[in-house]
Amino acid sequence: MSSGPGSVVVVGYVPNPRGHAALGHALAECRRRGARLVVVNNSRGDALVDPDYVQGEALDELRAELDRSGIPFELRQPVRGRDVAEELAAAAEETGAELVVIGLRRRSAVGKLLMGSAAQRILLDVDCPVLAVKGAPVGE
Amino acid sequence: MGLSELAGGFADALTPINLLFALIGVVLGTAVGVLPGIGPAMTVALLLPATYVLEPTSALIMFAGIYYGGMYGGSTTSILLNTPGESSSIMTALEGNKMAKAGRGAAALATAAIGSFVAGTIATLLLALVAPTIVDLAVGITAADYFALTVLAFVAVATILGSSPLRGLAALGVGLYLGLVGTDVLTGQERFTVGVPQLSDGIDVVVVAVGLFAVGEALYVASRLRRGPVEVMAVSGHYLTKQDLRRSWKPWLRGTALGFPFGAMPAGGAEIPTFLSYAAERRLTKHPEEFGKGAIEGVAGPEAANNAAAAGVLVPLLTLGIPTSATAAILLTAFQGYGIQPGPTLLTTESTLVWTLIASLFIGNVMLLVLNLPLAGVWVKVLRIPRPYLYAGILLFASLGCYAVNADPFDLALLLLVGVLGFFMRRYGWPVAPAVVGLILGPIAETNLRRALAISSGDLTVLVDTWFSRIVLFLALAALVVPIVLRVVRGPRSSPEELQEGAPLRHHEPAHVAGDDREGTS
Numbered sequence: 001m002s003s004g005p006g007s008v009v010v011v012g013y014v015p016n017p018r019g020h021a022a023l024g025h026a027l028a029e030c031r032r033r034g035a036r037l038v039v040v041n042n043s044r045g046d047a048l049v050d051p052d053y054v055q056g057e058a059l060d061e062l063r064a065e066l067d068r069s070g071i072p073f074e075l076r077q078p079v080r081g082r083d084v085a086e087e088l089a090a091a092a093e094e095t096g097a098e099l100v101v102i103g104l105r106r107r108s109a110v111g112k113l114l115m116g117s118a119a120q121r122i123l124l125d126v127d128c129p130v131l132a133v134k135g136a137p138v139g140e
Numbered sequence: 141m142g143l144s145e146l147a148g149g150f151a152d153a154l155t156p157i158n159l160l161f162a163l164i165g166v167v168l169g170t171a172v173g174v175l176p177g178i179g180p181a182m183t184v185a186l187l188l189p190a191t192y193v194l195e196p197t198s199a200l201i202m203f204a205g206i207y208y209g210g211m212y213g214g215s216t217t218s219i220l221l222n223t224p225g226e227s228s229s230i231m232t233a234l235e236g237n238k239m240a241k242a243g244r245g246a247a248a249l250a251t252a253a254i255g256s257f258v259a260g261t262i263a264t265l266l267l268a269l270v271a272p273t274i275v276d277l278a279v280g281i282t283a284a285d286y287f288a289l290t291v292l293a294f295v296a297v298a299t300i301l302g303s304s305p306l307r308g309l310a311a312l313g314v315g316l317y318l319g320l321v322g323t324d325v326l327t328g329q330e331r332f333t334v335g336v337p338q339l340s341d342g343i344d345v346v347v348v349a350v351g352l353f354a355v356g357e358a359l360y361v362a363s364r365l366r367r368g369p370v371e372v373m374a375v376s377g378h379y380l381t382k383q384d385l386r387r388s389w390k391p392w393l394r395g396t397a398l399g400f401p402f403g404a405m406p407a408g409g410a411e412i413p414t415f416l417s418y419a420a421e422r423r424l425t426k427h428p429e430e431f432g433k434g435a436i437e438g439v440a441g442p443e444a445a446n447n448a449a450a451a452g453v454l455v456p457l458l459t460l461g462i463p464t465s466a467t468a469a470i471l472l473t474a475f476q477g478y479g480i481q482p483g484p485t486l487l488t489t490e491s492t493l494v495w496t497l498i499a500s501l502f503i504g505n506v507m508l509l510v511l512n513l514p515l516a517g518v519w520v521k522v523l524r525i526p527r528p529y530l531y532a533g534i535l536l537f538a539s540l541g542c543y544a545v546n547a548d549p550f551d552l553a554l555l556l557l558v559g560v561l562g563f564f565m566r567r568y569g570w571p572v573a574p575a576v577v578g579l580i581l582g583p584i585a586e587t588n589l590r591r592a593l594a595i596s597s598g599d600l601t602v603l604v605d606t607w608f609s610r611i612v613l614f615l616a617l618a619a620l621v622v623p624i625v626l627r628v629v630r631g632p633r634s635s636p637e638e639l640q641e642g643a644p645l646r647h648h649e650p651a652h653v654a655g656d657d658r659e660g661t662s
Contacts, residue, residue, distance in 0.1 A: 043369050048176065049523035050369035
């Protein structure tokens with residue numbers, strides 16, 4: 001955990017390639033801006049099993065990766081019955097973040113029709129600039 | 141002995157329609173077994189209204205499939221999540237989860253599934269062989285003897301299975317009381333109806349069972365909805381290697397040998413034999429260093445005992461009409477719904493039904509092996525269903541089922557009332573199973589008691605007139621006193637909640653370990 005003055009980048013993380021891409025971009029942005037990183041990985045906590053919630057070995061690996069990056073970070077794993085858009089907006093507001101990074105999933109036409117988009121909610125709810133990524137940064 | 145009847149049973153069970161109901165049953169059973177908090181007892185209770193439209197054979201084949209399927213599903217959750225779906229899977233979780241953590245999840249699932257299959261098949265065969273003999277013995281018993289048996293079943297369900305004998309007895313009292321509500325058959329007097337005309341027919345068992353299990357559980361889950369998700373182990377490693385098989389087959393057989401008699405006694409239940417089997421395997425193993433770190437014997441034995449006991453529980457149910465677990469009690473209600481009273485005469489009057497049912501258990505076992513061995517990963521996905529959706533669906537089914545009984549809105553109010561009762565029972569750790577057994581077996585016990593007293597013109601000594609009733613009542617007394625004495629002498633038992641919270645899994649001496657107090661609810 002680290003704190004201090006200066007800017008903050010918030011990233012929404014899920015344990016899959018999409019989340020990894022977002023994390024990669026967030027780390028690059030932190031380096032560029034000299035910012036600290038707040039990683040948000042949440043679960044609504046309403047099912048017994050949530051594959052998007054990082055724990056066990058995956059959690060150790062995530063921490064190790066963040067440690068290796070050398071960037072001061074804070075990992076938040078709220079389980080408060082709120083969805084990812086609400087948690088990210090709350091984290092961005094609380095830390096006064098200057099950038100929020102999210103990963104986008106590819107969706108089919110039917111998928112767009114049927115499912116509410118978390119990304120869209122984040123774009124609308126978060127006040128600061130949002131960086132939405134589809135793949136890892138070039139050179140990683 | 142019954143083998144020729146069994147062959148006839150197979151002929152009836154292998155019709156496409158009965159195979160379909162067996163398949164529906166085992167799929168549903170596995171799904172609810174996987175989900176902690178939702179078990180076969182609740183599922184069969186929710187499906188009791190199906191008895192209004194289905195043939196007895198089809199409905200009972202489906203219910204039996206749910207009953208067996210619940211056992212298989214429970215082991216999957218225990219091994220991959222360390223969250224026993226039901227109390228009799230706690231021992232499987234001990235070693236099974238360690239195996240999964242060590243990357244041998246597939247082997248643990250395989251030994252559990254094959255062990256369940258072996259035990260289920262042998263125990264069902266034993267059921268087929270033993271049932272006619274027990275019926276021959278049981279035909280001669282008097283009403284007083286029968287009353288003694290029900291007392292034993294009451295006491296055993298209340299004191300042996302629960303975490304606290306007193307709470308078990310209190311829950312039994314609640315069930316017996318609810319069973320008394322209505323018009324007394326012999327004198328025509330109304331009992332505890334508080335002037336409500338709808339109560340003069342008694343409270344329907346469907347309403348109470350669904351209220352206690354489904355509504356009570358839904359309210360309880362809602363009261364503590366948000367919990368951090370638990371980690372799922374990957375199904376990794378090889379299925380059984382030759383060495384695994386060599387180490388598994390003896391525990392399978394030993395588990396079966398322990399499980400069946402325990403299940404078959406009127407003091408049955410699947411918890412105690414699983415504890416005993418675990419203790420035995422721990423003592424007999426050639427790899428004691430592996431116990432506590434993922435020993436395959438510790439999965440194979442208890443899982444076999446679990447399934448053998450499940451088959452054993454059907455012995456007193458089918459031959460004597462005495463249920464010794466919550467699911468068995470609900471099955472008894474299903475029989476009664478068709479106007480069939482399980483008891484010594486069942487095998488002669490409903491011979492085709494019983495043998496078809498037993499044959500379907502064999503078929504269900506094969507289906508379960510096929511469904512569970514390769515598809516364990518798929519079943520775990522059931523756990524991703526958000527609880528609000530799951531319980532909303534359950535409540536809908538519960539309300540529909542209760543309304544269907546009499547088409548009277550009064551039943552829905554009663555359902556909610558019983559549901560609130562079920563919530564507080566869970567909140568304060570009262571087991572639900574004794575209440576359900578009390579509710580269903582209570583009226584049967586009363587009938588026999590009054591019949592015995594009518595024959596003796598009110599002389600109470602008729603109750604201890606035969607050696608049979610003396611021995612059974614003595615056993616009931618022992619079942620009442622021994623757990624309390626052990627509790628005083630050795631301290632409380634480890635609760636399943638401790639196990640679920642990932643606390644070090646304590647293993648006590650088998651004499652006073654007992655399982656989850658929520659046998660029927662899980």
